[in-house]
Structures are given as C-alpha cells and as structure tokens.
Amino acid sequence: MTLYEYIREELLGKNPDGTIPVWKAIVGGMAAGMTAQFLASPADLVKVQIQMEGKRRLQGMEPRVHNARHAFAKIVKEGGVRGLWKGWAPNVQRAAFVNLGDLTTYDTAKHMILKHTNLKDNYFTHALSSVFSGFIAAILGTPADVVKTRVMNQPTDANGRGVLYKSSVDCLLQAIRGEGFFSLYKGFIPCWIRMGPWSLVFWITYEEMRKFSGVTSF
Template structure:
C-alpha cells in the first residue's frame, strides 16, 4: 500500500511545485509592493500601494518589481508542496479520501494550520532571503547601496553576520502567520469548494475552483495580515552597530507597531495582500486542479 502511494505523493509534490512557480511569478510584483508598504513606518506621509509600485518602476524599471523572485520561487519549491500534500495526508488520517468532505471546518482549519507550520519551518531561510532582497530594492530607491548582490550573497552574509541559526530569524512570527494563513487558504478552499459542489452552484470545474479560491484568499488575508506585518518587520531588521535590534521579539514588534502607528497599522498592506492572494490562489488552485486532472489524480 505504501509503495503504491509513493508515486502518487511524488506526482502531487511535483505538480504543486509547478503550480506554485506559475502563481508566484504571476503575482510577485504585487507581493513586493505589499512588502514595501508594510516596511513603510512613517505616518506623516501616507503612501498607497499604487504610489509604491509607481516609485519602484520609476527608479528601478520594471525589473525592480521582480527583486527577490528567485528566493521566492525556491521557497515555494519547499513550502507549497509540503503544506498542500501534507494537508491531504493529514486529512486522510481522519477519514478516507472519498469522505473527507464530511470533516468539519474547525478540524480542517487545524489540519491546515499544522501543515503550514511544518512547511514554513523548512522554507523559512528562503523566505528570509526573499524579504531582505525585496527590502534591498527600497534602499536602492533611496539612493543607498544595496546590502546584497544576489540570493547567494544574501545567504552567505546572513550566515556570516548572524550565524547559521540567523537563517531562521523571524521564524516564530513566520510560524504564527503560516498557521493562520493556511487555516484560511487550505481549509477554506477545501470547505468552500465542496460547499459549492454539494449545493450544485457549480460542478467540480474551473468555476467551483475560482469561487473557492476567492473565498480562500479573502479569509486568509483577513486572518493573517497582522502576523504578516510583524513577520516582515522582524525578518527585515538587522543588528545595529550597538549590537541591538529594534524589536526584541514578535510581541514587542506588535506592541510598538500599535503604540506608534495605531491599531490599523496591523493591516498595512491589506489590499495589496488581498490583491496578491486572490490572483495567487486563483492561478495556483486552477493550475493545480488541472494538472492533477491531466495526471489522472483525483481532485484536491
């Protein structure tokens, strides 16, 4: 039985990786805009997502919108297959494949959260490099020298300055975000798709996948945006010349953000995050479901 399952699992991993690469490349300009917006800490000069995106293109050209794409793709080669395939495997622990729609939403949410945590721990170094390189583009736009010349250089410098464990800087807010995001993404997509099909709103086709992915993106963004803001700021901070950092931990970052910028600052980048997650969810799930169909695998 295990030998029969192995090729199926491998196929799912490959297809999830391929779908994630397509989705990440398509939506990456929105992601870098969201990251720059979250790193914008001043309240005196309000900045919109459109202003930030326009500033990037004006100062760095269109290629500036893809700063950090390579580590982002590398991250998803680990992150997305682990969480999606892991979700399915954990789901089968409770019920057989043909009856997984009988699982309640809270159970699916826990399964999705746990899958996301496992995947994020593995992919955290690539996520750190991605955030650092995206923030580097902001330094260039301000007339400063970039910290890193590329992904490998960023990896080496982080290890040199912070040690090997420095690759997991921000891993705890990362884990918190991953748990929340995958509660929204995986559990909501799974539940919404079967709700749409069961109530004959649409068959198991692109229409059902589109509706489910839209609901998934909205719920994931609402739940995870505060943790995403904290994660981005924690991962981008570096040790100063005095040997200190701005935020001691994720809780300290949360408190200082609310104290100095207001409660609404926790949802900085909400619309670009939603604008990214919506298309990302659509491209990923439609591609993944289609690839599975072509490969002769059952629907997610």
C-alpha cells in the same frame, strides 16, 4: 499540499458524506503551512533582505547585500547556520494564518458548495471557492505579514538579537500602541491583489492536474 492531505485523510479523516469538519481543516491547514514555511524560512529571509535594498538605494544608502548568494553568505557569516532562521517564528505564524485562510477556506467552501447547491465539481466551483480562499487568506495573513517583515528586517546586535522587537508579539503590540490596529493592514490591497489571482490560478491548475493524473478531486 501533501502534508495537508495526509493530515486530512489519514490522521483526522473526513465525515461519512465526504465533507471536512471545519476544525479538522483548520488543524490541517495550519500544521501544513507551519511545517513548510519553517523549512523555507532561510529562502524567505534572503528574499526580504534583497527586497529592502531598493528602498536603501533610493535613500542614498550603501547596499548591504548585492544578490541572493551574497545575502546568504552574509547571514551565515554573521549569525552562523542558525542565523538563516532569524525571524522564523513570525514567518511560521504568518504561514499558519495564510494557509488557514487559503487551504481551510477552499476545502470547506468547495465541499459546502457541492453539498448545498446544484453546482458540479468543475471550473466554476473551483474558481468560486478560490475567490473565497484568496480573500480570507489576505485578511488573516496581512497582519502576520507586517509583523514578519518588520521582525525579519530589523537590525541586530552583536549576539544576533533584534534591537527593535523582542518577539513577534512585542512587534504586534508596538504596532498597535504606536500606530493603531489598522496599521496591521498596511499593504492589504496589494496583498489581496497578489493572493487573489495566485489562489485562483493555483487551485484551478491543481484540480486539473489531479484530474489529468487520474486522482480524485481535492
């Protein structure tokens, strides 16, 4: 949020009437999401590996990791510090699309609602804007989430390279060719169910925190 606001306010700037040009919101949202997710990629890799252990146990397979500490140590032992950024590219790409949907849509929708309707800058407007942002974020983020999960969870060779996909683009093309375009939307409903409430809670809370702190509305 800090990076997005800096890009929006300092680097690109608003229109004289306070609205945000869509292209500026897009650039800011994608840049902020990519930067933050790159820094958080190691934690996300550990999370993905732990989440897959439940499926392995159901299949009667031996667990590869036992907890977050073990997963972290295993990744570093096998691939060095660079191994913590395995799959960072699809991870960052996913964050770019999710934040494009979330930040850009909320920012744009809110200011358009305030400009073209009689609604005020209050709970209802924040909630309405967050509904749009959560839905668009799920639409844009689900394909990237599918690719990211497949790339990050694929087995690797002795050199740490994936054995199933050469890159996120290769994974995307294989999924479309082998399973059809809509295979990219496997898990869309759970994704929306997760992102919708998150967006609603986050934006209302964030706006209220700004108000409580004496900062202008987002």
